[in-house]
Amino acid sequence: MSSTYGEHLHLSIFGQSHGPAVGMTLDGIPAGLPVDMEALQAFLDRRAPGRNAWSTPRREEDRPEFLSGILESHTCGAPITAVIYNQNTRSADYRAIQDCPRPGHADFPAQVKYGGFQDTAGGGHFSGRLTAPLCIAGGLCKQWLERLGIAIYAHIAVLAGVGGGSFDPVTPEVDKIGKDFPVLDPQAGEAMRRAIEKARSQGDSVGGIIECAVLGLPVGLGEPMFGGMESRIASAVYAVPAVKGVDFGAGFAAAYLKGSENNDPYTLADGQIRPVTNRAGGILGGLTTGMPLIFQAAVKPTPSISKPQQSVSFSEKTVKTLEIKGRHDPCIVPRAVPVIEAAAAVAILDIILQEGKLWN
Amino acid sequence: MSSTYGEHLHLSIFGQSHGPAVGMTLDGIPAGLPVDMEALQAFLDRRAPGRNAWSTPRREEDRPEFLSGILESHTCGAPITAVIYNQNTRSADYRAIQDCPRPGHADFPAQVKYGGFQDTAGGGHFSGRLTAPLCIAGGLCKQWLERLGIAIYAHIAVLAGVGGGSFDPVTPEVDKIGKDFPVLDPQAGEAMRRAIEKARSQGDSVGGIIECAVLGLPVGLGEPMFGGMESRIASAVYAVPAVKGVDFGAGFAAAYLKGSENNDPYTLADGQIRPVTNRAGGILGGLTTGMPLIFQAAVKPTPSISKPQQSVSFSEKTVKTLEIKGRHDPCIVPRAVPVIEAAAAVAILDIILQEGKLWN
Amino acid sequence: MSSTYGEHLHLSIFGQSHGPAVGMTLDGIPAGLPVDMEALQAFLDRRAPGRNAWSTPRREEDRPEFLSGILESHTCGAPITAVIYNQNTRSADYRAIQDCPRPGHADFPAQVKYGGFQDTAGGGHFSGRLTAPLCIAGGLCKQWLERLGIAIYAHIAVLAGVGGGSFDPVTPEVDKIGKDFPVLDPQAGEAMRRAIEKARSQGDSVGGIIECAVLGLPVGLGEPMFGGMESRIASAVYAVPAVKGVDFGAGFAAAYLKGSENNDPYTLADGQIRPVTNRAGGILGGLTTGMPLIFQAAVKPTPSISKPQQSVSFSEKTVKTLEIKGRHDPCIVPRAVPVIEAAAAVAILDIILQEGKLWN
Amino acid sequence: MSSTYGEHLHLSIFGQSHGPAVGMTLDGIPAGLPVDMEALQAFLDRRAPGRNAWSTPRREEDRPEFLSGILESHTCGAPITAVIYNQNTRSADYRAIQDCPRPGHADFPAQVKYGGFQDTAGGGHFSGRLTAPLCIAGGLCKQWLERLGIAIYAHIAVLAGVGGGSFDPVTPEVDKIGKDFPVLDPQAGEAMRRAIEKARSQGDSVGGIIECAVLGLPVGLGEPMFGGMESRIASAVYAVPAVKGVDFGAGFAAAYLKGSENNDPYTLADGQIRPVTNRAGGILGGLTTGMPLIFQAAVKPTPSISKPQQSVSFSEKTVKTLEIKGRHDPCIVPRAVPVIEAAAAVAILDIILQEGKLWN
Helix, strand or coil: CCCCCCCCCCEEECCCEEEEEEEEEEEECCCCCCCHHHHHHHHHHHHCCCCCCCCCCCCCCCCCEEECCCCCECCCCEEEEEEEEECCCCCCCHHCCCCCCCCCCCCHHHHHHCCCCCCCHHHHHHHHHHHHHHHHHHHHHHHHHHCCCCCCEEEEECCEEEECCCCCEEEEEEHCCCCCCCCHHHHHHHHHHHHHHHHHHCCEECEEEEEEEECCCCCCCCCHHHHCEEEEEEEECCCCEEEEEEEEHHHHCCCCCCCHCCCCCCCEEECCCECCCCCCEEEEECCCCCEEEEEEEEEEECCCCCCEEEEEEECCEEEEECCCCCCCCCCCHHHHHHHHHHHHHHHCCCCCCCHHCCCC | CCCCECCCCCEEEEECCCEEEEEEEEECCCCEEEEEHHHHHHHHHHHHHCCCCCCCCCCCCCCCCCCCEECEECCCCEEEEEEEEEECCCCCCCCCCCCCCCCCHHHCCCCHHHCCCCHHHHHHHHHHHHHHHHHHHHHHHHHHHCCCEEEEEEEEEECCCCCCCCCCCCCCCHHHCCCCCCCCCCCCCCCCHHHHHHHCCCCCCEEEEEEEEEEECCCHHHHHHHCHHHHHHHHCCCCCCCCEEEECCCCCHHHHHHHHHCCCCEEEEEEEEEEEECCCCEEEEEECCCCCEEEEEECCCCCCCCCEEEECCCCCCEEEECCCCCCCCCHHHHHHHHHHHHHHHHHHHHHHHHHHCCCC | CCCCCCCCCEEEEEEECCCCEEEEECCCCCCECCCHHHHHHHHHCCCCCCCCCCCCCCCCCCCCCEEEECCEECCCCCCEEEECHHHCCCCHHCCCCCCCCCCCCCHHHHHHCCCCCCCCCHHHCCHHHHHHHHHHHHHHHHHHHHHHEEEEEEEEEEEECCCCCCCCCCCHHHHHHCCCCCCCCCHHHHHHHHHHHHHHHCCCEEEEEEEEEEECCCCCCCCCCCHHHHHHHHHHHHHCEEEEEEEEEEEHHHHHEHHHHCEEEEEEEEEEEEECCCCCCCEECCCCCCCCCEEEEECCCCCCCCCEEEEEEECCEEEEEEEECCCCCCCCCCHHHHHHHHHHHHHHHHHHHCCCCCCC | CCCCCCCCEEEEEECCCCCCHHHHHHEEECCCCCHHHHHHHHHHHHCCCCCCCCCCCCCCCCCCCEEEEEEECCCCCCCEEEECCCCCCCCCCCHHCCCCCCCCCCCHHHHHHHHCCCCCHHHHHHCCCHHHHHHHHHHHHHHHHHHHHEEEEEEEEECCCCCCCCCCCCCCCHHHHCCCCCCCCCCHHHHHHHHEEEEHHHHEEEEEEEEEEEEECCCCCCCCCCCCCHHHHHHHCCCCCCEEEEEECEEEEEHHCEEEHHCCEEECCEEEECCCCCCCCCCCCECCCCCCCEEEEEEEECCCCCCCCCEEECCCEEEEEECCCCCCCCCCHHHHHHHHHHHHHHHHHHHHHHHHHCCC
């Protein structure tokens, strides 16, 4: 398997950047769940390009067309398939083989793996454009999770080295996330936008860290070992191109703490047991603790930059200087925020359906 | 699924800490592969407790007994099952329910999830003891990977805040890893051991970061999106208890770099294309680049500490002070090093078998 | 999972009879395989309605549109998605709930399962129309199998009680299969067509048995137990609506034979070991023997008949007489012949890819 | 995958006929389910050899030892592993390679597949002995299904050509199944036993057909297409060695009926909709109808016979006459009856857990 995910639900993502369409099939969803198309579109718009000063001016309409699975605004039990037709499809020169692999992209290993048969236009199936169908799936899953009282919020914790603050792990300040620019601290957000603008003007790019909190999870969700929440969420989040790190709770910082500092003691609240602190990020032994599930995802700087880069020619077997033309996002971190939420939503709905206990 | 892993091979891990045995079944392995039992035992000994001054003095013999799948030191094509019988099995009081959940352990969510039916003795199925069968599987996979020219090495990059150095990402100095204590810099190793001793004397514990390099991988291994190397390795590594973070190549640090700094330019070496640097950790677009695949795993400090901790009584619904008796590892990081290698070996052999191209 | 199949390749089928489209995604196919669209269309035409006197006069064009995965007539390594847009889509009255479940159809259990949210128009996702995307997938797999020297042929062994002959199990007479009407014995074919015509004139329907042979398989394909060829082929063939029985080789007749009659003795041919006879249908212990793999599928009479039938009203909770209007196939067996081939092709390519040994 | 089964639960079967042990791991079972070991042993005894005049006199004790997953007679949520140690293990000559493949056994394709590395003793992993761990899993699943009001009964419908009667498909006469010999008609049972005795005296063997009914299923269990009840049950039942045919309800006989004869009309009973007849075998569109789910499995005659048979020598590449020594079951059909029930139980519990609606 490759572009598929799930133990209970079954997500299959297809399409190439400049092919006729990108899309997804989501199978295994119960019948009778309502679908709010406006809310879904609003979610997709958070990812869509060309909406803001800090993103590429190229504007696409990411309007999904549903081919199956939804009837009168409700799931009908059949697999849900939606496609977004590409407006920017392959032109006559589409097989002008990309002779120079772009550093930081999948071009080189894909050329070796697929022997030159891969679709190279715009990165083909490896393009960030494939996060659009992931957001269709994730946006739907988010809606259905909300009906169970489960909400997912992400924000930019770091961008271009500028820290935007982190959630309080016990009571994440989700209301503080900026609507226009998803950061907790508006001033840091300003600095981040300036850093993006500066990178653009230099023909360069910047990366960042996205923090995501899942609120409202019951205690005891997850399975032991390979079925733990960390394994399942990480394997979904790492499907997002450019993600190079995922950690949970204190994460890498836990390596610097003592056990007495990192352990979360227990207390009673309204007769219920709960951890006092949440260094564990809401997960112990792979199982949810009922505290906010918090993870961070590191997003590398966009590999497409205008600066000249050293590459090679496949055909000539010579070293060459590559200059990537066109307009590119100098930073995909803001647009990646809903994508991270989407990946988390798919992973969490999958395990909830697998546990089969909540949907009543 | 829960304690199972794999797309092509199929690993199933079973057992509880104080039950009759822990073990594993590894299915989907080709017939005719040789098995070096001495090498396997040596690998298992790296994980076993009681071998060193810096580990708990309790000594167990982790000697696997193979029930199936191996004949005359070769795989026979049938599922491979091995068990390690527990010498330290449940005594008469085994159902003395663990009334106080230990902070940092799975006790609390497991109690909720399994309604009190779970095996609480020694952490049951959530115990670190389950990494022994993971090492049986991983130790076998490592042997078979070596026949393909693929080698896996891990070392302690950080322990208790002491940095032990990192691999050169292009030519990892795997020969420098200490045999007695798996660290690149012997002096840092001394400091780490002192930190462990200090934590022990304080009834506390420390964590760390393990860095792992996989050498000899071909170009183009992996699948797009959810089947990418990061997703598959992370989901295996996160099955190791206490791992709270996994990143690849520059990982979280990439968030602070510019694209021009993070991209690996290409060059030609002996007519072959290869990246000059390796900030990508040997993975682009989920596919291997032929460079060393490098990842880091953050290991939290051992949750079992002797210091008094605040917990609650399930039965009395009161806050209590918990004091954990017995001898515990003040740091599991050194013993976790081969476990991380094992998880990586299983993940990598799985995808190699799935690609079905190399085994000839 | 539900409408998905495969251990190595991954087939996902979607769509409802009167929804916008039916289609399929086929993931896990190697890059660089040629696609012959004309041959695929010819294969699909064998299933399409309205082509023959003995089928319904309603004529649909089943022309797949490929949204991804194919570039310049070759697979590009990305998931392959194709859709057939329904010309006969839901009209204004599409939610006129089917109040009377049609005997022999999924209507009643689907109503209970999906709580009335299912798409009832034309049987929705349970419609025989979903065999069109199965034939897209199977038609592609057949092409690629042919490149490996593997060919699949099916014919009508029984229709309406009329026997059309069976393959010689050692050297199936595949050349004798009628092009117009897939039967070995043309005279039996005439009798079958008369039986279909008679059933139509009576407002009734008839069923039959399809025999399928897979030629050119290597020895030793398949896995033990649940991964045996019988398990895998049967689970694919039973996905075809109306199939109620599947057996292999002598199959049910083997129950009446003695061991000495049913065992296939071995001989040598050109220095190669091979069975003399083929009562085993080319499978022993779940593994292929190198003989033709032969199975039969029982197809029940089309449940849609014009004769009045007893049913009930969901809304009124009364017994009612149901008369199904419209033109229906009095026999789907001829059109099911390529569908059975398609299901077999998908199952066999899946296991060949999983074994990973042949594609060179 | 090979010796593994399940979408929600996860069954892994291991062992070879003359290896140290055969066994199974069953993962994904909820915690807190009671286990009746006596009932399990009684179920296993139905399969065990040497109990009756009509079976081989070799007597083995099939007593499972549980290594994990069960605590104080209840499931504890961890994977359940049980083994049966083989008393009849490999002797010094175990690698005396079986130079002559036994007709009707997996010997020949296994030799090709595994290149001679397979365990040949007693058929290795392809031995009927592997049905013992299948019965451990199935016996447990049967117990848990009974708590949901679901019962599974099988009997011998045909043996050596002697018909033993079939279930009434609406109200199967499960009370009439003989305790000593599982047949509905005691006189037919006598004739069957005589036929077995005759086959034994002739050094030959006989086969038969087993009919199985699953009672108490809710309406609407199952998934569309590949997830239909037929696909899932057939893929489990075909894992039983010697099964060569599986059909549901009228099955192959449906091919001879008209639609008006085969369709089951609906009626109302106590305000509930239900089919009047049950030619569908309790399944429409892959979904349960609430009627008894009825299927038949064809079991070929035991391939091990004493009569001389033509085979070949692997080493000498010559045709040879093979005479199989030792005592063999002249008919495994009676012992296969609980095995078929076990396979059905595993398949049905799997889908029930997947649907996640019933266990409360």
